[in-house]
Amino acid sequence: MRNIKLTIEYDGKRYLGWQRLGDSDKTIQGKIEAIITQMTGEKIEIIGSGRTDAGTHARGQVANFKTNTTLSREEILDFMNRYLPQDIVVKKVEEMPERFHARYNCIGKQYSYYIWNNPIPSAFERHRSFHVPQELDIDKMNLACEKLLGKHDFMGFSALKKTKKSTVRTIEELSIQREGSLLHVTFVGDGFLHKMVRIITGTLVEIGAGKMEIDEIDAIFESKVRQHAGETVPAQGLFLDEVFYK
Amino acid sequence: MRNIKLTIEYDGKRYLGWQRLGDSDKTIQGKIEAIITQMTGEKIEIIGSGRTDAGTHARGQVANFKTNTTLSREEILDFMNRYLPQDIVVKKVEEMPERFHARYNCIGKQYSYYIWNNPIPSAFERHRSFHVPQELDIDKMNLACEKLLGKHDFMGFSALKKTKKSTVRTIEELSIQREGSLLHVTFVGDGFLHKMVRIITGTLVEIGAGKMEIDEIDAIFESKVRQHAGETVPAQGLFLDEVFYK
Numbered sequence: 395m396r397n398i399k400l401t402i403e404y405d406g407k408r409y410l411g412w413q414r415l416g417d418s419d420k421t422i423q424g425k426i427e428a429i430i431t432q433m434t435g436e437k438i439e440i441i442g443s444g445r446t447d448a449g450t451h452a453r454g455q456v457a458n459f460k461t462n463t464t465l466s467r468e469e470i471l472d473f474m475n476r477y478l479p480q481d482i483v484v485k486k487v488e489e490m491p492e493r494f495h496a497r498y499n500c501i502g503k504q505y506s507y508y509i510w511n512n513p514i515p516s517a518f519e520r521h522r523s524f525h526v527p528q529e530l531d532i533d534k535m536n537l538a539c540e541k542l543l544g545k546h547d548f549m550g551f552s553a554l555k556k557t558k559k560s561t562v563r564t565i566e567e568l569s570i571q572r573e574g575s576l577l578h579v580t581f582v583g584d585g586f587l588h589k590m591v592r593i594i595t596g597t598l599v600e601i602g603a604g605k606m607e608i609d610e611i612d613a614i615f616e617s618k619v620r621q622h623a624g625e626t627v628p629a630q631g632l633f634l635d636e637v638f639y640k
Numbered sequence: 641m642r643n644i645k646l647t648i649e650y651d652g653k654r655y656l657g658w659q660r661l662g663d664s665d666k667t668i669q670g671k672i673e674a675i676i677t678q679m680t681g682e683k684i685e686i687i688g689s690g691r692t693d694a695g696t697h698a699r700g701q702v703a704n705f706k707t708n709t710t711l712s713r714e715e716i717l718d719f720m721n722r723y724l725p726q727d728i729v730v731k732k733v734e735e736m737p738e739r740f741h742a743r744y745n746c747i748g749k750q751y752s753y754y755i756w757n758n759p760i761p762s763a764f765e766r767h768r769s770f771h772v773p774q775e776l777d778i779d780k781m782n783l784a785c786e787k788l789l790g791k792h793d794f795m796g797f798s799a800l801k802k803t804k805k806s807t808v809r810t811i812e813e814l815s816i817q818r819e820g821s822l823l824h825v826t827f828v829g830d831g832f833l834h835k836m837v838r839i840i841t842g843t844l845v846e847i848g849a850g851k852m853e854i855d856e857i858d859a860i861f862e863s864k865v866r867q868h869a870g871e872t873v874p875a876q877g878l879f880l881d882e883v884f885y886k
Contacts, residue, residue, distance in 0.1 A: 403762070403763045403764070404763050405763045405764055451763075451764070471760075475760065475761060480761065480763070480766055481763050481766075482763060483760060483761055483762065483763045484760075485760055514717075514721065514729060514730075514731055515721060515726065515729055516649070516729065517649045517650050517651045517697075517726070517727050517728060517729045518649070518651055518697070518768070520726055520727075522764070
């Protein structure tokens, strides 16, 4: 059987997130599986690198599926982009060894979060950023980013309830660039817990707004109490940029 | 009476264009006038710098209106942005001399048109660009731009039927920059005829794709026959960036 890897871009606004819920086609996974079944005649389940929440976007989500289709990679790409809704786009189709697994083989991810930091809202950025009207101290936020770098137990920065699985993750890169009124927060790490990117961003915003101190980050690492961290910023500012494999 | 100047940004996707059609509130002008009436209690008509077509966007449309309200500029800005739909934003409120007229006093405009030039469509740019999958010769397009610069009768590059008014306009700047897969066409001129920016862009695309020759531009200047020019590219790629006054 062939093992096909897809690199997928989507505007998450209309969807309940990546993961199929029953037969709902209000999910990205559901939409893509329906098209592949239409294309191959096979009942196929695709494996994503991980879930994305309702409203979250992706520039480079990765998924794989097994198929007996004889269609070429180009034919698969063309068919899918012709029949998928316009807010889901297949950017790349690759032939992989049989053992490739989009979730198990993932060694890291890059996310971006965008903040529209201007007293005046934006008519154009509102679907892909979080509006913060008050001034933010970017230097202070970048100092906070340094504290979050490296290997930590991020339980307190996640929406997870008690879990037996490890909540230790390593953030290799975390920084904030200002591009005019748009703040671009970049996250690179070996993995991210549920809502971790949005809770860390919310914490950075509170630090930048002077509502939280940088040292409180250490306290959250110790207490692991999510309520001590910042608000979960909205999904529409979040983009899964890239999924890394060996 | 006070004369208030508004600088307005809007995502034109949901609207029938700038100009109010009867009492329709599917127009930008209609939406804004309704809010101003709500704010001031006065039945007000606003004067725009000019119309924008259905689906066209603006980063810096300008309009003015006369009012007796005692609200401060800040109060006007805050009220309007609180009650306008999120896809219309007032960026600036200014107090003008009584004789200021957004249309009569306009001495020029800048427009941008965006082309997504990649075989793969974009899930994010599709509402603010025109998708051209085939390769385009940007150098050739920029040579064509030079031919269009300056003072010409642009009748053949407009959607106008016979008219007694002058169709001579001056284009001071016309150039194309490539920003990754996005082509950004910039127009600056003393005025633009109906659909002129979209027809010129369509002509540039056909030249870039090798379907038209640069010299055909001269022929269109002479014949003034719109059918000899390129297709009208879709409204969603067009932005009114700025309106110039003395």
